[in-house]
Amino acid sequence: xxxxxxxxxxxxxxxxxxxxxxxxxxxxxxxxxxxxxxxxxxxxxxxxxxxxxxxxxxxxxxxxxxxxxxxxxxxxxxxxxxxxxxxxxxxxxxxxxxxxxxxxxxxxxxxxxxxxxxxxxxxxxxxxxxxxxxxxxx
Numbered sequence: 001x002x003x004x005x006x007x008x009x010x011x012x013x014x015x016x017x018x019x020x021x022x023x024x025x026x027x028x029x030x031x032x033x034x035x036x037x038x039x040x041x042x043x044x045x046x047x048x049x050x051x052x053x054x055x056x057x058x059x060x061x062x063x064x065x066x067x068x069x070x071x072x073x074x075x076x077x078x079x080x081x082x083x084x085x086x087x088x089x090x091x092x093x094x095x096x097x098x099x100x101x102x103x104x105x106x107x108x109x110x111x112x113x114x115x116x117x118x119x120x121x122x123x124x125x126x127x128x129x130x131x132x133x134x135x136x137x138x
Contacts, residue, residue, distance in 0.1 A: 007108040008067035013074075014101045015058045020073035021094045022051035027078055028087045036084040047091070047129070054098075054122045061115050085137075092133040099126040 029044035062069040079090050102123040109116045 004065060004067075007105070008062055008065055010101070010105045010108060011058050011062050011065075011067070012070045014098070014105060015055055015062065016070050016072065016074040017094075017098055017101060018051045018055035018058060019071075020076060020078065021098065022048045022055065023073055024078045024090065024094060025051060027080070028091075031080070031082045032084065032087065033082050040084060040087070044087070050125065054125070057118050057122060061118065064115075088133055088136050092130060092137065095126050095129045095133060099123060099130065102126060 025044045025048035029041050029048065032040050032044065059069045079086060081087060081090075102119055105119055106116065106123070109119060
């Protein structure tokens, strides 16, 4: 497999995960109930929008590299719940999986500072989200 093919494959993996993340966060924004809705509905909506922004960045890199970007979310089921604890735990899993994927992509971008910068920016966002989620889960 050529280096570019491996990179495009990994970017598509990240893209599918970001699409799934956007769907999960939108789902949780709709199903958060009670007092928790005041604190977390906006958070989940923002996370959904952020995931779509990450997906757009990744999609553009795939296009620039001459690859074909996937259009479907990762097939991992999104757990349905109205319990904030479960939502936050799933959110942390989403962010941790995204971080690992982007860390695996970074070395494949060696020699392309622009793409490395774009992915590093996304990686930083994933790390910040994890810090916040871990605070909420304490």
